[in-house]
Amino acid sequence: MFYIFDGDDDFSRDEALAALKAQLGPADIVSLNTSVFDGASVSLDELRHACDSVPFFGNARLVIVNGLLTRLHAPARKKAGAAEQGEGEDADEPAGGAHKEYRTRLLEYLPMLPATTHLVFLESALLPSKSPFVALLDQHPDKGRRQAFSLPNPRSRDGLGELAAWIRTRAKAKGARIDAQAVDALLDLIGNDLRLLDSELEKLAAYCGENPITLADVRQLVPLAREAVVWDLIDAIAQKRLGPALDTLRRLLNEGEPALRIFGLMVSEYRLLLQARTLADQGYTEDRIATRLKVHPWRLRQRMDAARRASAESLKATYRLLLQTDTEIKTGVQEPEAALEFLVANLCR
Numbered sequence: 001m002f003y004i005f006d007g008d009d010d011f012s013r014d015e016a017l018a019a020l021k022a023q024l025g026p027a028d029i030v031s032l033n034t035s036v037f038d039g040a041s042v043s044l045d046e047l048r049h050a051c052d053s054v055p056f057f058g059n060a061r062l063v064i065v066n067g068l069l070t071r072l073h074a075p076a077r078k079k080a081g082a083a084e085q086g087e088g089e090d091a092d093e094p095a096g097g098a099h100k101e102y103r104t105r106l107l108e109y110l111p112m113l114p115a116t117t118h119l120v121f122l123e124s125a126l127l128p129s130k131s132p133f134v135a136l137l138d139q140h141p142d143k144g145r146r147q148a149f150s151l152p153n154p155r156s157r158d159g160l161g162e163l164a165a166w167i168r169t170r171a172k173a174k175g176a177r178i179d180a181q182a183v184d185a186l187l188d189l190i191g192n193d194l195r196l197l198d199s200e201l202e203k204l205a206a207y208c209g210e211n212p213i214t215l216a217d218v219r220q221l222v223p224l225a226r227e228a229v230v231w232d233l234i235d236a237i238a239q240k241r242l243g244p245a246l247d248t249l250r251r252l253l254n255e256g257e258p259a260l261r262i263f264g265l266m267v268s269e270y271r272l273l274l275q276a277r278t279l280a281d282q283g284y285t286e287d288r289i290a291t292r293l294k295v296h297p298w299r300l301r302q303r304m305d306a307a308r309r310a311s312a313e314s315l316k317a318t319y320r321l322l323l324q325t326d327t328e329i330k331t332g333v334q335e336p337e338a339a340l341e342f343l344v345a346n347l348c349r
Contacts, residue, residue: 002110004069004133006123007149011194013122016147021062024118029058039068039121044102048109051117063119069133070123072103107132111140126150154191163187170198171213176205181215189218189228230265231303233344238306242348249344259336263329263343267322269303274315276300277307321346 003020005013024030035050042065050063110133113119126148127134137144152166153159164183171178178201190196200222204213207221219229229252236245252262272295279289290300307315325343328334334342 001115001117002113002119002121002144004121004123004127004137004144004146005149006069006121006125006127006146007151008125009149009151009194010124011198012149013147016149017064017120017122020118020120024060024062025058030060030062032056033058033060034062034064036064037066037068039065039071042068044105044109047106051113051119055116059116061114061117063117064122065120066122067124069121069127069131070125072099072106073128073131074099103132107136110136111143113143151192151194154187159192160187163192166194167197167201170201171205174201174205176201176208176213178204178213179215182213182218185215185218186222189222227265227269230262230269233262234266234269235306237344237347238310240348242345245344245348246341249340253337259340260329263322263325263336263340267326270315270319270322272300273303273307273310274312274319276303277310277312277315280304280307281312318347 005016007013021027021030021034033055037047037050047063047065047068051061053061055061110119121133134146137146152162154163164187167183167186168178182204186197186200190200200218201213203221204217208214208217229248233245233248233252236248249262253259272293275293276289279292284292286300286304289295289304293300321343325334325339329336329339
């Protein structure tokens with residue numbers, strides 16, 4: 001039997017694969033009978049050999065291929081001038097022709113998979129609606145199945161509703177209850193990173209036990225919550241609102257947040273703003289900036305508006321002031337808390 005697990009929700013894809021492994025038998029036996037291939041390089045002969053092999057000390061073989069169908073759906077390149085000559089499909093370069101032959105032979109082979117083999121195609125994007133592999137499933141429903149996994153869009157009302165429902169369901173599965181404010185806080189902090197949401201819910205559920213997870217619990221236990229408060233501080237500074245900026249700083253200090261950690265988070269945030277602004281000025285898209293800076297896209301999107309509002313020169317001047325404050329703290333010229341208040345006052349001028 002073959003399976004297509006496609007879509008950008010890698011967390012749910014991984015869970016579906018783990019569930020399939022659990023159905024196939026004891027973990028140690030399944031591991032002995034599992035082969036994993038990179039779809040960018042695996043040949044059809046290699047794939048067929050793995051699929052046709054007899055299970056070792058078990059009743060099933062598991063063959064996992066990453067990204068093969070996406071590779072086979074990639075449009076073929078055309079020879080220079082082919083379009084003008086009207087050559088169409090026959091103008092494929094050798095690589096395109098090889099893909100076409102690979103695709104045809106694989107489609108012929110899949111219905112003949114041994115009954116003991118479970119072949120899983122993991123794809124990081126949804127397959128095209130007219131994919132021949134999806135059509136093959138319709139023709140042979142007993143030979144395979146498809147599960148599509150798409151991340152909810154946190155920018156849309158429907159996406160937010162799906163994410164909120166996912167959080168509540170996930171918390172319930174962990175034996176916990178969660179109130180609406182805590183759900184909203186997790187959505188604001190983490191967005192649609194389901195893997196991180198699950199990890200934080202695991203921690204919150206263990207901490208709260210039979211008590212409901214509240215906004216206060218999220219603020220106390222989720223590291224990104226502290227970053228969010230520091231971001232409120234930076235946002236107030238950007239608007240030159242000295243009173244709210246100092247109030248936010250003192251709230252953090254009164255809640256026990258060390259002054260040096262607050263300062264470190266400020267440095268990190270301003271470094272991100274400066275780097276994001278520099279790359280945006282060079283023409284990078286948000287997705288490319290997130291990849292380049294190794295920042296989750298959800299976090300970056302919250303910062304890009306601020307990065308665009310400020311000039312590159314003003315961000316550089318702010319960063320120089322942060323470095324000066326760092327030197328004064330380390331050399332004992334100023335105590336950390338006093339240095340922070342003086343820094344905020346200077347930045348709000």
